[in-house]
Amino acid sequence: MLVGSPNVGKSLIFHALTGKYATVSNYPGTTVDITRGKIKGADFSLIDTPGMYSFIAITEEEKVARRILFDRPDLVIHVVDAKNIERMLPFTLQLIEASFNVILVLNAMDEAERLGIEIDAESLEAKLGIPVVKTIATQKKGIDRLRELIKTNKFKNPEKEVIKLNSDFEERIEKVSKLIEKEYPISKRMLSILALAGDSDTIEMLRNESNFDEIKRLLETGVKSYEIFKKIQDQANEYLEGIVKRREYERGGLRERITELSINPYFSFPMALLSLYMIYLFAGVLGAQILVDLIETAYEDYINVPLNNFLTAYVENYWLRELIGGEYGVVTLGIRYAVAIIFPIVTTFFIAFSILEDSGYLPRLAALLDTAFKKIGLSGRAVIPLLLGLGCGTMATIVTRTLETRKERVIATLMLAVGIPCSAQLGVMMGIAPDFLALLMWISIISVVMLAVGKAASKTLKGEASLFFIELPPLRVPNLSNVVFKTVTRLEWYFKEVMPIFVLVSVVIWIGRLTKVFDLVVDALAYPSQLIGLPKEAGLILLYGFFRRDYGAAGLFDLAAKGLMSYSQIIVAMVTLTLFVPCVAQFGVMCKERGLKTGLAIFFIAISIAFSVGYLTNVLLNFMYR
Amino acid sequence: MRERREDAENLLKEIWLSLHENFELKDVDESLKEYLIKEGLVKAGNGLTLTEEGEKRARKIIRLHRLAERLLNDILGMGESQIEESACRFEHIISDEVEEAICTLLGHPTVCPHGSSIPPGDCCVKGEREVGRIIFRLSELSPGDEGVIKYVVGGKDLSDKVVSFGLLPGERLKVIRVFPSFIIQIGNTQFALDKDLAAAIFVLKHENNRKNDTKVEEKTGFFRRRKRFRGK
Numbered sequence: 001m002l003v004g005s006p007n008v009g010k011s012l013i014f015h016a017l018t019g020k021y022a023t024v025s026n027y028p029g030t031t032v033d034i035t036r037g038k039i040k041g042a043d044f045s046l047i048d049t050p051g052m053y054s055f056i057a058i059t060e061e062e063k064v065a066r067r068i069l070f071d072r073p074d075l076v077i078h079v080v081d082a083k084n085i086e087r088m089l090p091f092t093l094q095l096i097e098a099s100f101n102v103i104l105v106l107n108a109m110d111e112a113e114r115l116g117i118e119i120d121a122e123s124l125e126a127k128l129g130i131p132v133v134k135t136i137a138t139q140k141k142g143i144d145r146l147r148e149l150i151k152t153n154k155f156k157n158p159e160k161e162v163i164k165l166n167s168d169f170e171e172r173i174e175k176v177s178k179l180i181e182k183e184y185p186i187s188k189r190m191l192s193i194l195a196l197a198g199d200s201d202t203i204e205m206l207r208n209e210s211n212f213d214e215i216k217r218l219l220e221t222g223v224k225s226y227e228i229f230k231k232i233q234d235q236a237n238e239y240l241e242g243i244v245k246r247r248e249y250e251r252g253g254l255r256e257r258i259t260e261l262s263i264n265p266y267f268s269f270p271m272a273l274l275s276l277y278m279i280y281l282f283a284g285v286l287g288a289q290i291l292v293d294l295i296e297t298a299y300e301d302y303i304n305v306p307l308n309n310f311l312t313a314y315v316e317n318y319w320l321r322e323l324i325g326g327e328y329g330v331v332t333l334g335i336r337y338a339v340a341i342i343f344p345i346v347t348t349f350f351i352a353f354s355i356l357e358d359s360g361y362l363p364r365l366a367a368l369l370d371t372a373f374k375k376i377g378l379s380g381r382a383v384i385p386l387l388l389g390l391g392c393g394t395m396a397t398i399v400t401r402t403l404e405t406r407k408e409r410v411i412a413t414l415m416l417a418v419g420i421p422c423s424a425q426l427g428v429m430m431g432i433a434p435d436f437l438a439l440l441m442w443i444s445i446i447s448v449v450m451l452a453v454g455k456a457a458s459k460t461l462k463g464e465a466s467l468f469f470i471e472l473p474p475l476r477v478p479n480l481s482n483v484v485f486k487t488v489t490r491l492e493w494y495f496k497e498v499m500p501i502f503v504l505v506s507v508v509i510w511i512g513r514l515t516k517v518f519d520l521v522v523d524a525l526a527y528p529s530q531l532i533g534l535p536k537e538a539g540l541i542l543l544y545g546f547f548r549r550d551y552g553a554a555g556l557f558d559l560a561a562k563g564l565m566s567y568s569q570i571i572v573a574m575v576t577l578t579l580f581v582p583c584v585a586q587f588g589v590m591c592k593e594r595g596l597k598t599g600l601a602i603f604f605i606a607i608s609i610a611f612s613v614g615y616l617t618n619v620l621l622n623f624m625y626r
Numbered sequence: 627m628r629e630r631r632e633d634a635e636n637l638l639k640e641i642w643l644s645l646h647e648n649f650e651l652k653d654v655d656e657s658l659k660e661y662l663i664k665e666g667l668v669k670a671g672n673g674l675t676l677t678e679e680g681e682k683r684a685r686k687i688i689r690l691h692r693l694a695e696r697l698l699n700d701i702l703g704m705g706e707s708q709i710e711e712s713a714c715r716f717e718h719i720i721s722d723e724v725e726e727a728i729c730t731l732l733g734h735p736t737v738c739p740h741g742s743s744i745p746p747g748d749c750c751v752k753g754e755r756e757v758g759r760i761i762f763r764l765s766e767l768s769p770g771d772e773g774v775i776k777y778v779v780g781g782k783d784l785s786d787k788v789v790s791f792g793l794l795p796g797e798r799l800k801v802i803r804v805f806p807s808f809i810i811q812i813g814n815t816q817f818a819l820d821k822d823l824a825a826a827i828f829v830l831k832h833e834n835n836r837k838n839d840t841k842v843e844e845k846t847g848f849f850r851r852r853k854r855f856r857g858k
Contacts, residue, residue, distance in 0.1 A: 053790045062790075083814040087792045115814055198786075227721075230794045263803050263816075367807040367818030379820070380807065467784070468820035469791055472809065 004079035006051025007473050009107040012137035014048040042151050054091050056199050070185040076100040082112035089236035097163045098186035104132045116247035124243050165231045176218050179211040197228040259475045262364045279352040287348030288427025296340040304332050323510050334506030341554045345427035349391045354486040358478040363470050370468045377411045377458025379468040385412050389420035394586040404466035411457045413594055417602045419450035421578045429574050432560040434567055442574045449613055528611050533618035534573055568621035576614035581606045632718050634658055635687055641674050642684035685745040691717040692738035693728050699739045727776045731761045762831050765824035772800045773829040
């Protein structure tokens with residue numbers, strides 16, 4: 001199993017060893033779920049874990065990683081960022097001390113060397129008594145050696161003591177560990193150290209001990225938890241004495257200049273706008289307009305028309321014909337939406353997002369926006385799920401897990417459900433907006449609503465926004481194969497999710513039409529649609545919209561293209577549909593991640609906001625254009 | 627063992643008080659007395675007196691106790707009853723580094739909240755010549771400032787978090803930016819953090835970053851700062 005701080009290259013090493021791709025990015029905290037894979041050329045399975053800094057788990061991801069670690073894997077591969085070995089070695093010591101079978105991987109050696117850092121891996125190996133490998137995961141260097149080491153070291157079970165504290169601490173550690181009777185996944189000594197450091201999870205683990213009361217008394221030392229960790233850090237520094245050499249290196253290269261600019265307050269704001277503009281150009285213009293046009297025309301001409309001709313000629317039964325072709329058929333509607341409208345938009349968005357992610361810019365964006373996000377109860381970290389939400393709200397809702405407090409997770413989920421349009425929607429909105437002014441109105445209305453919702457939510461919900469702390473990785477030139485891989489992985493995920501749903505939705509619509517149930521729902525939705533000044537057909541779109549937000553957006557696209565809506569109607573529809581309930585997939589994930597109650601609450605909040613804001617927009621526009 | 631050490635330290639403290647501040651010594655535990663004598667801290671004779679080493683140790687304990695009182699009273703605003711109890715625990719566990727940090731933070735106080743004098747420490751002797759502070763909240767620093775993390779103030783959650791991020795006391799850091807978020811560099815890595823977190827981290831500020839001979843460097847540092855403060 002792979003462990004290590006966030007953003008040290010665990011996922012890249014995972015990929016190099018298994019050929020499978022866990023989400024890799026130059027952004028801390030992207031591995032939300034654990035990924036398993038078989039190591040190529042060896043019959044071992046490997047687990048990739050979310051980042052953890054030490055045994056003390058604070059965020060949800062760290063808790064996940066800790067839980068897996070406590071399942072006692074045969075081998076623990078601790079991946080560290082070579083240039084930051086001083087800060088990361090204490091965890092290596094803790095892992096060894098806890099009696100894990102550890103291999104230490106010094107990754108990103110190229111970056112360390114560029115900074116003039118040399119590490120004597122052999123001496124470190126000798127001092128620590130565990131294998132140490134240097135790797136450059138981005139170039140797959142050192143991976144073969146790692147693979148060999150994994151083979152030869154799989155079943156070792158070392159009992160080593162590498163942490164030696166001063167006698168005062170040692171005395172207490174011994175006292176505590178003697179009182180521990182049961183067996184635990186980590187050594188009693190490490191358990192005692194963690195308990196003495198005041199780690200509440202560890203103390204909770206010891207609760208069933210018969211000597212718990214006595215242990216607890218021993219733990220009341222009044223020592224700050226960092227005293228012990230500081231001692232471990234000191235010891236790590238001792239281990240590294242003479243092993244890490246630093247040379248002066250040339251500063252002021254172009255890379256450093258750009259890196260500096262990216263955190264310069266005067267340049268970072270324009271830079272952020274520029275990066276958003278890049279996403280827009282890519283997904284909004286190239287994807288949503290140029291490519292959609294191209295593919296859709298081709299699809300209509302070469303598939304829809306011949307298919308419908310074929311169906312009319314050979315299939316007698318109207319309903320059977322309608323299932324496959326016609327206006328709402330599986331092929332003519334479901335697959336068309338997926339392939340011709342959604343595919344190009346989502347692909348281009350993911351390419352743009354992957355480039356941004358791989359460059360290491362996103363944490364900087366998070367730092368930039370933190371102050372502003374605090375105002376709506378979020379921290380800068382929320383920029384990732386929210387930005388990802390511009391791609392796919394369902395995926396983004398899962399990623400909200402990386403946020404620290406429940407309050408933040410709920411607010412981010414709410415934002416994603418209410419206001420953040422997914423890439424398909426976004427693209428379609430760009431496409432149907434009659435002019436720039438309309439687009440501007442749409443953006444301002446949505447932004448105001450989002451701010452208001454965020455503000456209100458942060459006032460209503462209990463709890464505090466978490467403290468913001470994030471590592472800023474060095475800016476890197478995005479690696480083409482990384483970007484391609486990431487995009488492909490995300491697309492794969494998206495399509496596994498989206499294709500069946502599109503087909504299913506077509507079938508559901510077909511059944512709905514067949515049984516007339518659908519007409520009832522559409523009629524029911526037609527009333528509020530008309531109330532906000534939309535044509536009757538909009539009810540249908542809102543219903544589609546629930547099955548898949550982008551599906552509804554695509555329907556809107558059709559409706560606008562047919563010229564069935566006036567200028568202000570289009571704006572009202574854009575606003576309402578964006579604010580409307582998220583798609584069925586996102587709704588499902590919402591309920592799963594936040595609980596049914598919260599999920600339903602967000603659902604109804606979204607509907608009420610959509611219609612009331614839609615109504616207000618309609619009134620406002622009628623007033624302006626009359 | 628640990629309790630014994632604390633008890634012995636308490637007795638040492640009481641003996642010192644009896645010699646310097648009209649404290650009445652009573653109910654002396656014989657075994658503790660023997661222990662202190664064996665350790666070469668106390669001389670028996672006409673009443674109990676302290677050896678040179680004993681005097682030094684006792685002064686230190688008294689100093690820590692009273693500094694702790696000041697800290698709890700002035701900075702944390704605790705009530706009388708809490709202060710006494712906590713201070714009694716503090717005096718046994720504060721390290722030299724923390725002692726200096728507290729003393730400097732408080733501006734080298736000379737009397738405790740009850741009016742008794744606080745025996746001066748090394749930092750006070752040095753500090754008599756300083757005007758400015760050397761311990762700052764990270765949030766008070768400006769870009770380009772460098773320093774060493776000294777301690778973290780806040781609840782257990784907060785200090786756990788800070789520790790798990792690797793922002794341990796003793797780490798050298800450099801402030802890169804303070805707006806819109808704080809950006810600091812530790813070793814070769816930059817971190818962004820918010821103001822609340824930055825306000826909880828106390829840093830001993832250096833004027834320049836020459837690695838060796840920090841003592842000298844600190845002195846020149848003070849000197850410069852004094853000039854600057856006078857200018858204001």
